[in-house]
Each structure stands twice: as C-alpha cells, then as structure tokens.
Amino acid sequence: MTSADGFQPVKSAGRALEVLEALAASGGRRSLVDLARALDIPKSSLHGILRTMMWRGWVEADDTGTRFGLGIRALQVGAAYLDTDDAVGVLAGVLDDLSREFGETVHLGRLDGAHVVYTAKRESRHPLRLYSAIGRRLPAHATALGKALLAERDEAEVERIVGASPAALTARTITDLRVLCADLAASRERGYAVDREENTEGIACFAVAAPLRTPAVDAISMSIPVARLDADLEERVVAALRRSVEQVRSARRLFATP
Numbered sequence: 001m002t003s004a005d006g007f008q009p010v011k012s013a014g015r016a017l018e019v020l021e022a023l024a025a026s027g028g029r030r031s032l033v034d035l036a037r038a039l040d041i042p043k044s045s046l047h048g049i050l051r052t053m054m055w056r057g058w059v060e061a062d063d064t065g066t067r068f069g070l071g072i073r074a075l076q077v078g079a080a081y082l083d084t085d086d087a088v089g090v091l092a093g094v095l096d097d098l099s100r101e102f103g104e105t106v107h108l109g110r111l112d113g114a115h116v117v118y119t120a121k122r123e124s125r126h127p128l129r130l131y132s133a134i135g136r137r138l139p140a141h142a143t144a145l146g147k148a149l150l151a152e153r154d155e156a157e158v159e160r161i162v163g164a165s166p167a168a169l170t171a172r173t174i175t176d177l178r179v180l181c182a183d184l185a186a187s188r189e190r191g192y193a194v195d196r197e198e199n200t201e202g203i204a205c206f207a208v209a210a211p212l213r214t215p216a217v218d219a220i221s222m223s224i225p226v227a228r229l230d231a232d233l234e235e236r237v238v239a240a241l242r243r244s245v246e247q248v249r250s251a252r253r254l255f256a257t258p
Helices: 011-026 034-039 043-055 072-084 086-102 144-150 157-162 176-190 231-254
Strands: 057-059 066-069 105-112 115-121 137-139 191-198 203-210 218-225
Touching: 011 034, 011 043, 011 057, 011 066, 034 043, 034 157, 043 057, 043 203, 086 105, 086 115, 086 218, 086 231, 105 144, 115 144, 137 144, 144 157, 144 176, 144 191, 144 203, 144 218, 157 176, 203 231
Parallel strands: none
Antiparallel strands: 057 066, 105 115, 105 218, 115 137, 191 203, 203 218
16 A cells, blocks of 8 residues: 555565554454454465564464464563653643542543543552553543544544544444534533543543643543542542643643644
8 A cells, every 4th residue: 555645665564563553452362363364464474474573572472372462572662652752751740630639540641543542540549440551542432531632623524533433332422423523512612521431331531632732632531430420529520620731731832833
C-alpha cells in the first residue's frame, strides 16, 4: 500500500510491526496458525519473522514453542515512551492531586484514531474499583476520556474517526452517531464528558480535555463505581476536574501548538 504522499512502506518492516500490534491487541499468546490467518502472512514467512523477533527479545514463546507473546523489549520501549512523554510528566501533579482528594481511579488518556490509550494512572484506594492498565486501548466513543476529546472536533471529523455505526460495549453504549454527536455537543457546552456505564457496567466516569494542544489529544478522567456515586460526590468531582483544567492551562506554555 502506498501512502498519500507516494511513500512505499518497507514490506518486511511493516509485517514485523503488524505482528507486534496483533500480539499487543490480543492480551495473551497466539499460535503461528492463528497469527498467519489474522495477518494474512504465509506461515513460512511468519515463522522467520517470529524467530528474528524472538532473537531480538521483542517476542517470547511459551514452553511448547508454539504460542507467542510480547517480549521484554516491548516493555522497555513502552516504558521509555512514557518516561519521555511531556504530557505525562507535566500532568503528573494534576493526577496526584485528584487521587489524593478522592481516592478514586484517575487516568490520563490519549486519542489514537478511534480509540483512547491510557498513558498514566493513579489507583483507587477502595477494594471496589475499575480494573485498568497503562497501555490499555478502548473505543473513544464509549469512554468519558474519548468523548472529552471527540467533543473538541466537529461532527464530520467525529464521523470520520468513529465511523457511522460505533460498536456497543454495554447496553448503555451510544451507537447512534446522531445521538453521540448530541452528547458531544452537551459535553462541549458544560465543559466535561460523562460515561455512565457505557464502557464498563457498574462504572461511571467523568473527564475533561487537557488543553495542552489545540485540539486536545490528552484527557484526564476519574472513574467511580455507581454504587459509591451520589449527587454530592459527582458535583465535587466535576468541580475538581474543572480546576484541573485551569492547572493544565498554566502548563500549556511548555507545548507548541501543532
């Protein structure tokens, strides 16, 4: 496939990256046959790619040598990315403040196509809490983080990003594009986005875009089990997130607008 500017990607490099992306998305180990079928790569070629990546530490095999997963090198590179990411460093104090005040799960997320990826996290101190992990990738339309960032874009771009028929994750996920755009307009007007069990049953989430760039690509959220959420707590969370936006604005001078 040739890009719009005429660039012709290197096929072997592209295949190696496809393998990494497939293993990262699977959340577990996959067989040679499964990977070959999913990636449409001949087994003989894929076997050579996997052996090379194992030799370099990017891929590991189980004890049988038949199922493959990410290797330690992938962790090292991912950690290096976070260590050098300006937004993660600048917003660390904001996340810490929210975590100390509420003791609930706090995330920093980044828009990546039709998804958001967790780039930082502060754990809840409560036994009942949202399970999540840095690097987890979720559909933007079904998360408060994603909706806070989609609300910064016009309807045409939202449709281009999420598609005409966004998929359902729970019974509450918004899958009608017109309804989603109306929800994003409401988020834009009030200054924050809400996900009420649209991504995970039993969890409500509130998020604000972090105004480091225009349009924003990073957002801050707080996730709370609905069993613990009441009107007073919701009001306090929203007020705290709004204050965090003002904290972020003061750090914006560190970023150049693209």
